[in-house]
Amino acid sequence: MTDSPSATRTGASTRLDRLDRLVHEVRDVVRQGLPPGRTAGLVGDRLAPHLGTGDLLTDRQCEGDDGHYRQHVLHAEEDGGFSIVSLVWLPGQHTSIHDHVSWCVTGVHEGREHERRYDLVPGEPAGRLVATRDVVNDRGEVCGFAPPGDIHRVWNGGTGKAVSLHVYGADITRLGTSIRRVYRSPEDER
């Protein structure tokens, strides 16, 4: 489920100010044309100070959905260089195991997110996933990814709502999603 940017950008002017500042800061990094891993690192540095602040998101941009984690598009750069979304997770909601079409930076704005990372080990017919690391991200923490090797699953393992900001090096409003590929869970195959 996705709100259009115009639908979500109707809050008080101070909220637009902080979101606009973040957009300008991300744009300044992306326009340097650095390698994806370096870009993700610098975007994470710019995102971190805004996380957890009361004037970054409107109430609507923090609304969840009982059926599935919810995405609100906050900004899509006109030239397709990057996009910013908020993702809202109610307790127990989770993603598939997936990787991404571009570099990606995530930052926790409210609550706590759990993440499991995987390696794809070569083999027949399409390789085998091996869980490599479990990570818990608290409010204010950022993670950067750049393909390949960015396979993971994210879920809300807590009892309250979780909200995170995600910045992608692509216009996901044109692509429809940031996900490149969905993988079958090795836990389900046991």
Ligand SMILES: [Fe+2]
């Ligand atoms: Fe992801």
